[in-house]
Amino acid sequence: MNVTLDQLVGHGIILTSVEDVLQWGRKSAIWPMIFGLACCAIEMMGMVAPRFDVARFGAEVFRGTPRQSDLIIIAGRLSVKMAPVLRRLYEQMPEPKWVLAMGACASCGGVFNNYAIVQGADKVVPVDIYVPGCPPSPDAVIFGLMELQKKIQAQRPLSQPVA
Amino acid sequence: MFLIELFRGMGITLRHFFEKTITIQYPEQRRPLYDRTRWRHILRRHENGLERCIGCSLCAGSCPVHCIRVVAAENTDADRHSPGERYAKIYEINMLRCIFCGYCQDACPTGAIVLRKDFxxxxDHRSKFLYTKDLLLEPKPAHIPAPQPVEMAASMHG
Structure with missing residues (x-):
């Protein structure tokens, strides 16, 4: 066997397994930030409550500070005044970080097609998963979280930079 | 005194400990949804495979967020889609902006658009939320009943 470590790394044999475990760890402990903007936050609370129990996905530890959170759930309409605050909070979160736009308003403005509401949070921060609904029921948000877990598992942070 | 209160309090905790758990193990186990639950739209068909939608755009008019776009076209005998004069050539719903209020379902005169339970x-991308007609339309029924000869009514025989 004259295969060097560099060649193995180059072929991705070692890195792939390490990355799989790393991403498994990341997806199994997504700590969201307490960031409820409107009525969707009520469903977000329902998602944490025992009936839906998002702790089964390792995402029950809602953090009060962006410095300890991995995920920001934009739950509700994002007003123009709140947009710079959201951007600042997003920039304070440590990498790797993900954004989940919950509901019609956070995703694209919803019913509020007017001057006061940002028409989609993706005009301010990069959104990973959009969950439609007004508001989406807790199980719909959990489905969005599962989609996010799939996305995280597919990411390859060591062999290619996080997008 | 203090200890009695403490044990009483712990007793309440202990009682709740033996209660039946109410967690729904979501991906494996679904909670029952009511019959009128409003989620993803479906464009229905008649029993003979023709589309119910007649392209009247009443759903688009009643939509409070203007997330439906209907472009109608004329039916011809060679190219027949719906029983009426017109059919929806383009039927698009922006599922992201939709608030699932069900007004389109109420407005539809033929019961073509319905909201079902798929939530x-x-x-992961905005572009995946533009639901076009081929995504919304119900698949054709496997067995389309052949047109039956109709008996003339007894009163017509004279």
Missing amino acids: ELAR
Whole structure:
């Protein structure tokens, strides 16, 4: 066997397994930030409550500070005044970080097609998963979280930079 | 005194400990949804495979967020889609902006657009939320009944 470590790394044999475990760890402990903007936050609370129990996905530890959170759930309409605050909070979160736009308003403005509401949070921060609904029921948000877990598992942070 | 209160309090905790758990193990186990639950739209067909939608755009007019776009076209005998004069050539719903209020369902004169129970709609890109007609339309029924000869009514025989 004259295969060097560099060649193995180059072929991705070692890195792939390490990355799989790393991403498994990341997806199994997504700590969201307490960031409820409107009525969707009520469903977000329902998602944490025992009936839906998002702790089964390792995402029950809602953090009060962006410095300890991995995920920001934009739950509700994002007003123009709140947009710079959201951007600042997003920039304070440590990498790797993900954004989940919950509901019609956070995703694209919803019913509020007017001057006061940002028409989609993706005009301010990069959104990973959009969950439609007004508001989406807790199980719909959990489905969005599962989609996010799939996305995280597919990411390859060591062999290619996080997008 | 203090200890009695403490044990009484712990007793309440202990009682709740033996209660039946109410957690729904979501991906494996679904909670029952009511019959009139409003989630993803479906464009229905008649029993003979023709589309119910007649392209009247009443759903688009009643939509409070203007997320439906209907472009109608004329039916011809060679190219027949719906029983009426017109059919929806383009039928698009922006599922991201939709608030699932069900006004389109109420407005539809032929019962073509209905909201059903499929709530698993989360995707990772905006472009995946434009639901076109081929996504919304119900598949054709497997067995389309052949047109039957109609007996003339007894009163018509004279």
